[in-house]
Amino acid sequence: MKYAIDHKSPIPLHIQAEALLRKLIAEDDYQEGKLLPNEVDLAKKLAISRTTLRQAINKLVFEGLLVRKKRFGTKVAQAAVSSKSNNWLSFSQEMALRGIPIKNFELHVTWVYPDEMLAKFFEIKTDKKILKMERVRGRSDEPFVYFASYFHPRVGLTGDEDFKKPLYEMLEQEHSVIATLSKEEISAKAASTFIADKLRIGVGSAVLLRKRFVFDQGERPIEYNLGYYKADSFVYTVESTR
Amino acid sequence: MKYAIDHKSPIPLHIQAEALLRKLIAEDDYQEGKLLPNEVDLAKKLAISRTTLRQAINKLVFEGLLVRKKRFGTKVAQAAVSSKSNNWLSFSQEMALRGIPIKNFELHVTWVYPDEMLAKFFEIKTDKKILKMERVRGRSDEPFVYFASYFHPRVGLTGDEDFKKPLYEMLEQEHSVIATLSKEEISAKAASTFIADKLRIGVGSAVLLRKRFVFDQGERPIEYNLGYYKADSFVYTVESTR
DNA sequence: ATTATTTATATGTTTGTACATAATAAATAT
DNA sequence: ATATTTATTATGTACAAACATATAAATAAT
Structure with a gap:
């Protein structure tokens, strides 16, 4: 079967x-x-x-x-209009589809206090530590994205998980968390010194910032994810009808 | 009972x-x-x-x-919770919602030959001229977006239309063209000299490029639209479920 | 006064069972 | 050859019964 x-x-x-x-x-x-x-x-x-x-x-x-x-x-159902945009692909899947091999550069897990915004999103207090995962990814020695993820305590991550596995698969199988809704905000930014260092580009260079607010089936907040993409390394596609 | x-x-x-x-x-x-x-x-x-x-x-x-x-x-359910992202709002509507007054800086209409890509999208030959509209918009003396729009001959624009009116309203009322589908590509770019000049920013500064491919009800191409937004002046929001 | 524990109560999950109904295919009668 | 009837087979409707689980509110413990 x-x-x-x-x-x-x-x-x-x-x-x-x-x-x-x-x-x-x-x-x-x-x-x-x-x-x-x-x-x-x-x-x-x-x-x-x-x-x-x-x-x-x-x-x-x-x-x-x-x-x-x-x-x-x-x-x-035979889709009336062409295939709906599937914004749900994970990063590795997206890249794999384009035949680009991915490598994890840095993978770093820590416990941090949430800032005001994050505490509000997670509906928790600012004195409760949450898990933060950072990673730099790219091809060989050329990084093109820096990610920072914050997970709600509800998810039950310990920090010892294998984050090399596809994230949502892992969450689903090992933590019974099914992410179903994501709200995203995409904007262009000038690279800060921190981001410039991570992506090995000049300070002030163009980066795409993609903020993701991820929810589970009960529309409860699960993850807050920041992705800083080097200019031109990432194209976001959306299809909308009215 | x-x-x-x-x-x-x-x-x-x-x-x-x-x-x-x-x-x-x-x-x-x-x-x-x-x-x-x-x-x-x-x-x-x-x-x-x-x-x-x-x-x-x-x-x-x-x-x-x-x-x-x-x-x-x-x-x-308490009505109108988080209003679902409506990516169909026109630019002026979007800004109006945020209380930002908009001004047209430059408004320029010309007839040009399409390049390879555009000819392919419109399914026409490269020797057929099409209408190109350019405009710079922003608040008072601070531009924050440069638009370039190309219209399919089918739409029947002459170039004498009043482009200060909301575009899609005008197309619908005066040209019976109803845009229903849009495919967008969003990426970050470093500003070229041309764009830097238009937006009055430094060459190489971060801009958000938003390409829009607009179709009518019969999925026929109608418009190709490029928008270069100054960093941080525009945030694209998307909501997706799986 | 604060925190932890219990309890009551609503929705949430799941099964097994039974019969109804629509639409096709096959069998039968005209 | 054509109309009619009769299976067949899928989804559609409906019930009863039991147990699980989240959480607000009451209660007990600190």
């Missing part, structure tokens, strides 16, 4: 099923219109009840990702 | 319940934050199972009309 469900996991089965379905329907076959396995069979295969499976399917139907037809089956 | 459910009706009970809830929560009390009756009681009162009632509530929760909180209850 390609994908499966973990009955021992604290993540609700219907949430797991939902995630699984999203993976499943990302496959080419389904994108091209192949019908999903029928509910009764799929439920049996995943060892969950049909009701639970239906809960997951319902959500995707509501989102407009799937369409159901009686007697026929369930399939991926 | 104020509202009730008809078990003999061919309309599914959860649909009836949904309609009933919509009526119920339209009442002032609920609009002002009163909690709905709890699920168990309400189900009993309506003589349907809790599962069925939940099906109805779920739909309204999906829609964002209701919010649930454990141990607390279910109530009407």
